[in-house]
Amino acid sequence: MFKAPKCIIFDLDGVLTETSKQHFQAWSKLAQKLGIDLKPEFEEHLKGVSRKESLERILTFGGVTLSEEEKEVLMAEKNTHYQTLIKQFTKDNLFENVEDLLNYIKSKGVLLALGSASKNAPSLLRSLGIKKYFDYIVDPRGKASKPSPDIFLDAMKHFKLSADQCIGIEDARAGVIAIKDAQMVAIGIGTKENLPEADIHFAETKQLLPYLKQRL
Numbered sequence: 001m002f003k004a005p006k007c008i009i010f011d012l013d014g015v016l017t018e019t020s021k022q023h024f025q026a027w028s029k030l031a032q033k034l035g036i037d038l039k040p041e042f043e044e045h046l047k048g049v050s051r052k053e054s055l056e057r058i059l060t061f062g063g064v065t066l067s068e069e070e071k072e073v074l075m076a077e078k079n080t081h082y083q084t085l086i087k088q089f090t091k092d093n094l095f096e097n098v099e100d101l102l103n104y105i106k107s108k109g110v111l112l113a114l115g116s117a118s119k120n121a122p123s124l125l126r127s128l129g130i131k132k133y134f135d136y137i138v139d140p141r142g143k144a145s146k147p148s149p150d151i152f153l154d155a156m157k158h159f160k161l162s163a164d165q166c167i168g169i170e171d172a173r174a175g176v177i178a179i180k181d182a183q184m185v186a187i188g189i190g191t192k193e194n195l196p197e198a199d200i201h202f203a204e205t206k207q208l209l210p211y212l213k214q215r216l
Contacts, residue, residue, distance in 0.1 A: 011114075011172070019089075030077060094130070136155055
C-alpha cells in the first residue's frame, strides 16, 4: 500500500508501448557488422539502459575495443536504423488501456512525467498520440544511465517534490533499482523473479488502472 502520489513517473518501452524488439533488431544488425552474434536472451541486458551503455555492453560481450569516435559513429548508425523501425508507430502500438490510464491519472490531478533513457522519447510520444498527457519529459542527455537514479530524481526535482510523493513505473530491473535508489515506491511491470526490488508487481500495464482507481 502506498499513499496517493503527487507525481507518477513512467518508463516508456515495455510500460506504455513495446519498442525493445526494434531496439534489439537495430543493435543486432550493428553487432553483426562487428562480428558479434547477439542471442535473443541478450536483449534483457539492454533493457532500460542508455544507448552508450547498451553499446558498451555489446562491445564487452564481443570482446571488441573501439575508440570514442568509432563508438559515436556506431551509436548514430544504430539510432538511424531504430528511428526507421519506429517511424510508423501510431496509437495502435500503445499497450491496452494506456490512454485510459493516463486520462484517469490526469483527472485526479496527479502530475505525469516520462523517465525514459531514450532520446527518441518525445517524438515517439507524439507518434503514439499521448505526449499531451505528460507534464514533464526528462532529458536523459548528460545524466547517468539507469540503474543510477538520476532520471527519476530529475523529475522529482522539476516538480519540487519529495521522494515519498512520487511513484516510478518500470519493466526493467535497472529501472526498478533506479527508482528505489531515488527512495521512491517502485511498481514493476513483470514478475517478482525478474524484478525483485519492486514494491508492487503487475504482469501487464493494463492491470494498473483498476489498482490506481482504488488508491487515487
